[in-house]
Amino acid sequence: MIIFGTRSKLLNAFGTQQTCNHCNTGKLNVVYTINYFHIFWIPMFPIGKKGMTQCPHCKQTLTERELDPQSRNYLQSQKGNAKTPLKYFAGLIIIGLLVFSVITINVLDKKGGYIRNPEIGDVYQVKGFDENQFVLWKVTAVEGDSVVFVTHKNNALSQAEINDETVFGKLDADFASSTLKMAKSNIKSMTKNNKNLVAIFRK
Numbered sequence: 001m002i003i004f005g006t007r008s009k010l011l012n013a014f015g016t017q018q019t020c021n022h023c024n025t026g027k028l029n030v031v032y033t034i035n036y037f038h039i040f041w042i043p044m045f046p047i048g049k050k051g052m053t054q055c056p057h058c059k060q061t062l063t064e065r066e067l068d069p070q071s072r073n074y075l076q077s078q079k080g081n082a083k084t085p086l087k088y089f090a091g092l093i094i095i096g097l098l099v100f101s102v103i104t105i106n107v108l109d110k111k112g113g114y115i116r117n118p119e120i121g122d123v124y125q126v127k128g129f130d131e132n133q134f135v136l137w138k139v140t141a142v143e144g145d146s147v148v149f150v151t152h153k154n155n156a157l158s159q160a161e162i163n164d165e166t167v168f169g170k171l172d173a174d175f176a177s178s179t180l181k182m183a184k185s186n187i188k189s190m191t192k193n194n195k196n197l198v199a200i201f202r203k
C-alpha cells in the first residue's frame with residue numbers, strides 16, 4: 001500500500017506591531033505554512049504557500065483572503081521571509097537523479113549487456129593492424145558461452161567507412177571471408193585490454 005497525500009508544515013512565523021482589530025489587544029503574528037504532496041511522508045513537491053495572521057490574545061486566525069487589503073499587502077511583501085526549502089522538492093530531486101542514473105547506466109553498460117546477451121546479427125567493431133584501422137565481426141551463432149562470428153572481407157576499414165551501410169548493409173557479400181569463435185570472457189577482456197573492441201552495433 002502506498003501512503004500519499006498532502007501535508008502542511010510551518011515555514012516561518014514572526015511578530016508584528018499591528019494590533020488585532022478583533023480584540024484590539026493582541027499584537028498580530030504572521031504565519032506562513034507550506035502545503036506539499038508526500039509519498040510515505042517524503043515530500044515530493046510543494047503545492048502552495050499560505051500566509052495568515054494570528055492573534056495571540058483572542059486566537060483569531062485570518063487567511064490572506066480574509067484580510068483587509070493593507071494587511072494582505074503586508075503579508076505578501078513578507079513572503080520572502082518564508083522561502084521554500086529545497087527539501088520540499090526531495091521527491092522530484094530523487095526521481096530526477098534516479099532517471100538520470102538509469103539512463104547513464106544504460107548508456108555505459110550497453111556494450112557489456114550486448115556481450116552478455118549476444119544476438120545474431122550484432123556487429124563488432126574491432127581494432128585492426130593499427131589504431132585507425134578496423135575490422136568488423138558479425139555474430140552468426142551463439143554456442144553456450146562462445147560466440148561465432150564471420151569477419152568483414154575488408155580488414156582495414158577506416159572510421160569513416162564504418163556506417164550503417166557497411167555494418168548492416170550488404171552483409172552476406174561483405175562478411176564472407178572467415179569465421180572465428182570466441183568465448184564471452186575473452187570478448188569482455190577485449191573491452192579492457194587496449195580497448196580492442198571499439199563498439200557493438202545492433203539493429
Ligand SMILES: [Zn+2]
Binds near residue numbers: 021023
Ligand atoms: Zn485579537
